[in-house]
Amino acid sequence: MSSEEFSASFNDRLDKIIARSEELQHLLSTEISGDEFIEASREYAELNPLVALIESLRTAEKDYQAVQEMLDDPEMKDLAQVELQGLHEKLPEIRHKIRLAMLPKDKADERSAILELRPAAGGDEAGLFAAELFSAYQRYAESRGWRFEILEYGDTGLGGLKEGIASITGTGVFARLKYESGVHRVQRVPATESQGRVHTSTVTVAVLPEAEEVDVTIDESDLRIDVYRASGAGGQHVNKTESAVRITHIPTGVVVAMQEEKSQHKNKAKAMKILRARLYEQQRLAAHENRAADRRSQVGTGDRSERIRTYNFPQGRVTDHRVNLTLHKIDRVMLGEFDEIIDYLIQEEQSRLLASEENT
Numbered sequence: 001m002s003s004e005e006f007s008a009s010f011n012d013r014l015d016k017i018i019a020r021s022e023e024l025q026h027l028l029s030t031e032i033s034g035d036e037f038i039e040a041s042r043e044y045a046e047l048n049p050l051v052a053l054i055e056s057l058r059t060a061e062k063d064y065q066a067v068q069e070m071l072d073d074p075e076m077k078d079l080a081q082v083e084l085q086g087l088h089e090k091l092p093e094i095r096h097k098i099r100l101a102m103l104p105k106d107k108a109d110e111r112s113a114i115l116e117l118r119p120a121a122g123g124d125e126a127g128l129f130a131a132e133l134f135s136a137y138q139r140y141a142e143s144r145g146w147r148f149e150i151l152e153y154g155d156t157g158l159g160g161l162k163e164g165i166a167s168i169t170g171t172g173v174f175a176r177l178k179y180e181s182g183v184h185r186v187q188r189v190p191a192t193e194s195q196g197r198v199h200t201s202t203v204t205v206a207v208l209p210e211a212e213e214v215d216v217t218i219d220e221s222d223l224r225i226d227v228y229r230a231s232g233a234g235g236q237h238v239n240k241t242e243s244a245v246r247i248t249h250i251p252t253g254v255v256v257a258m259q260e261e262k263s264q265h266k267n268k269a270k271a272m273k274i275l276r277a278r279l280y281e282q283q284r285l286a287a288h289e290n291r292a293a294d295r296r297s298q299v300g301t302g303d304r305s306e307r308i309r310t311y312n313f314p315q316g317r318v319t320d321h322r323v324n325l326t327l328h329k330i331d332r333v334m335l336g337e338f339d340e341i342i343d344y345l346i347q348e349e350q351s352r353l354l355a356s357e358e359n360t
Contacts, residue, residue: 010095013102014054021051050101057094060087103353108209108284109175114151114277115207117164120183122201127160129186129311130203132334134164137180139336146170151270152260165274167210174209179345180338181207182306188313198314202307210273211280218276224248225268230259247271254278309341323348 024044032040064087070080117134119126134153141148147169154162168177184203189196230244244259245267256278258271310319311330318333318341319326325344327333333341 014057014098017047017050017102018054021047050098053094053098053101057091057098060091060094063087064091099354100350103350106175106178109178110172111174112146112167112169112210113174113177113207114210114274115164115166115168115177115180116205116274117161118204119161120202120204122186122199124156124158124160125186125188125190125199126201126203127156127158127162128190129184129201130164131159131161133184133203133205134161134166136334136336136338137168137177138166140338141168141170141173141336143336144170144176146173150260151274152258167273169210174207176342176346177207178209179342180205180308182308185307185310186313187310208277208281209284211276213276216276216279216283218249218272218279222250224250227264243267245271247275249275249279252279252282254282320345 021044024040024047027040028037028044064084067080067083067087070076070083073080115137117130117137119130122129138148147167149167149169150164151167152163152165154164156162182205184205186201186203187198190199193199224247226246226248227242228244228246229242243262243264244257245264246255246257247268248255254275256271256275258267258274260270261267308320308322310321311333312319313330315328316330317326317328318330320341323344325341327340329337
């Protein structure tokens with residue numbers, strides 16, 4: 001596609017967006033009610049920021065034409081050249097913002113999320129790093145003003161983590177944390193290593209968009225619910241009553257066990273929350289299966305079996321393998337400063353999507 005054809009296609013898309021916004025505005029003021037009104041209101045609100053950018057672009061383009069005409073006036077020429085310089089910088093910036101706003105969006109991006117973290121290879125050292133990484137995510141959530149609620153925390157008894165699950169509530173949580181799904185590798189000398197040898201351990205992270213009841217239909221007859229006594233290291237409230245709950249979703253085989261709370265009722269509610277999120281994620285992946293090849297080319301597939309990042313303590317560096325980004329600030333990252341990494345991943349994904357849009 002030539003630059004002229006791309007420009008014409010781009011402007012045609014902008015005209016259609018403006019027309020759709022005007023159509024929605026008319027509908028909202030005259031013709032609809034109930035669920036239709038709610039849906040139209042949501043779409044209109046989503047379009048508003050993009051429409052504002054398009055109007056800003058149209059104004060800047062008119063200004064550009066007016067200033068071009070001023071160049072023919074000897075008395076206005078110098079002023080016109082200064083104005084043109086500013087518009088030469090402003091126009092591409094606005095167009096870029098519009099292209100970003102027009103990129104296809106994951107409907108789950110604005111949702112809260114469920115974070116699941118488990119040690120994989122590496123024994124006790126993997127458990128210790130899992131506990132540190134879980135704490136780092138908690139600090140990150142707090143720094144962004146999100147609510148971090150621990151749903152399950154299984155302690156190894158040595159300060160490590162067997163399994164950590166948290167609900168992270170806020171706007172746009174999934175949009176940022178979805179890039180964290182995968183295998184996180186740590187390289188360091190364990191405290192118990194007498195000969196100073198570097199060990200490699202791994203931790204798996206899964207980030208799931210939080211699901212509402214309306215997102216997933218769960219038939220009670222499809223559930224097998226077992227109750228038992230909480231026991232072992234890993235349940236902060238181990239007790240002698242049958243408060244622990246294990247829910248099995250028979251059609252899919254998904255199992256969720258919860259023993260964090262003393263109350264069987266609370267454990268069941270938390271387990272259902274996690275089950276709903278896992279089933280919702282299965283549905284999302286199935287819906288996108290026809291785009292599997294596309295997903296493999298993206299910045300991370302969200303597959304928890306994919307090694308995404310290495311934390312090398314002896315060298316003080318963190319490397320994200322998806323985008324070949326290395327930061328020599330491991331101490332800051334482990335304090336929950338993930339923004340630099342996540343921002344870079346988002347920019348890379350946006351660049352990939354922009355290139356794909358321009359080639360179609």
